[in-house]
Amino acid sequence: MTLVLKRKKGGTATPVKTHDLAVGGGLPAHPFVALVPGTAAPLVRLDLPEAVKGQARERVAKRQLRDAYGGSDAGLDLRPARLAGTRDGWSRVLVTDVAERQDWARAVAPAGALCRAVLPDYLALPAAPDLWVIEARGDHVLARLGTEDGFAGETDLALLLLKTSAEASPPRAVLRRGAVLPEIDAYLAAQNLTTCGTTSELAAHGVAEPQVFGHGELALDLARDPGAERAEMRRTLRRLRLPVGLAFLGLVGWVAATVMETRDLRDQSLAYRQNAERILRDVMIPTGPILDIRTQVTQRLERARTARSDGDGEARPLDVLRRSGAVLADHEGTITRVSYQPGAGLVIDLQLADFAALDALVGALRTTGVEPRVAQSVTREGAGIEAVLAMAVTQNGGRR
Numbered sequence: 001m002t003l004v005l006k007r008k009k010g011g012t013a014t015p016v017k018t019h020d021l022a023v024g025g026g027l028p029a030h031p032f033v034a035l036v037p038g039t040a041a042p043l044v045r046l047d048l049p050e051a052v053k054g055q056a057r058e059r060v061a062k063r064q065l066r067d068a069y070g071g072s073d074a075g076l077d078l079r080p081a082r083l084a085g086t087r088d089g090w091s092r093v094l095v096t097d098v099a100e101r102q103d104w105a106r107a108v109a110p111a112g113a114l115c116r117a118v119l120p121d122y123l124a125l126p127a128a129p130d131l132w133v134i135e136a137r138g139d140h141v142l143a144r145l146g147t148e149d150g151f152a153g154e155t156d157l158a159l160l161l162l163k164t165s166a167e168a169s170p171p172r173a174v175l176r177r178g179a180v181l182p183e184i185d186a187y188l189a190a191q192n193l194t195t196c197g198t199t200s201e202l203a204a205h206g207v208a209e210p211q212v213f214g215h216g217e218l219a220l221d222l223a224r225d226p227g228a229e230r231a232e233m234r235r236t237l238r239r240l241r242l243p244v245g246l247a248f249l250g251l252v253g254w255v256a257a258t259v260m261e262t263r264d265l266r267d268q269s270l271a272y273r274q275n276a277e278r279i280l281r282d283v284m285i286p287t288g289p290i291l292d293i294r295t296q297v298t299q300r301l302e303r304a305r306t307a308r309s310d311g312d313g314e315a316r317p318l319d320v321l322r323r324s325g326a327v328l329a330d331h332e333g334t335i336t337r338v339s340y341q342p343g344a345g346l347v348i349d350l351q352l353a354d355f356a357a358l359d360a361l362v363g364a365l366r367t368t369g370v371e372p373r374v375a376q377s378v379t380r381e382g383a384g385i386e387a388v389l390a391m392a393v394t395q396n397g398g399r400r
């Protein structure tokens with residue numbers, strides 16, 4: 001039998017053949033899905049309380065199965081059926097006999113990766129939401145009821161299961177395949193259920209095109225042993241326990257060292273600041289708050305530099321006298337008064353013969369580095385002039 005497996009990525013469909021293990025014969029040399037009798041691997045629906053979650057939900061599901069199978073689940077392979085993306089896998093459980101499952105796994109083992117999965121035969125039927133697919137195969141009936149349920153069984157059992165399912169959720173349409181089933185066909189007609197013979201008729205009744213293996217069926221691979229996989233995972237975790245533990249201890253040590261180093265740096269920074277504040281109290285900022293050391297020190301230094309520059313700009317009387325004394329002695333004139341005035345420098349009142357003598361004196365003073373300025377000059381009664389000179393000392397071209 002050739003079925004169509006639709007990939008989720010891309011719009012292409014890949015034909016996948018199925019191989020019935022019950023028929024026997026050699027395994028295909030191409031990818032295939034092995035089918036086993038659905039009566040030996042039923043989907044059992046469980047009624048679990050919504051409030052029960054996690055591991056407790058799994059335990060309740062297994063307890064219900066034990067009650068259904070005579071009080072013991074020994075020798076049973078139980079796996080949650082998460083079909084069509086159902087999160088709660090334990091609402092339906094695929095149940096098989098452990099020995100039979102192992103026989104099936106050994107039967108397909110020579111095929112290796114060519115065997116995509118081992119599934120009950122009813123899961124190879126196409127499925128779509130709100131669609132029943134019923135197929136007569138020999139003396140058994142295979143059925144898919146929507147995307148999450150299905151069964152295989154004799155006609156009487158199949159009719160009972162269909163009635164139960166119809167009461168809970170009747171389908172929009174039924175896809176009938178295979179030979180005539182008088183009792184089941186009569187029941188479908190009595191319920192006025194739309195029956196189609198081909199998939200092309202389903203769209204007219206609002207049913208999507210059914211897909212084969214498109215609803216998570218391959219995840220229920222019976223060749224896979226969940227118990228062995230869990231045991232292997234536990235062994236792997238045990239092997240990793242020591243390296244992970246050492247890595248965790250190393251991480252804890254690194255974090256502790258980082259915290260200690262950060263604390264030491266914080267204490268050292270606080271000690272540096274306290275020491276800097278003590279020095280500033282002694283040298284620069286005796287009173288007032290210290291908020292920003294860099295800014296406050298910069299401001300203090302700038303004010304001190306400005307004050308020193310202003311002080312250097314004032315004229316020094318002794319320097320002026322020393323430099324101008326020889327020049328004054330060489331020129332004929334009479335000094336009547338010498339004084340000092342802030343901002344003006346050394347002020348000399350003198351009497352000279354005329355304005356030409358004043359100009360000559362001023363020129364001679366400039367050659368000595370003195371900066372004379374005639375503050376006042378008037379003509380005397382009788383003869384000569386009176387002048388007032390304000391003098392400062394210049395060094396390197398700047399006023400001092």
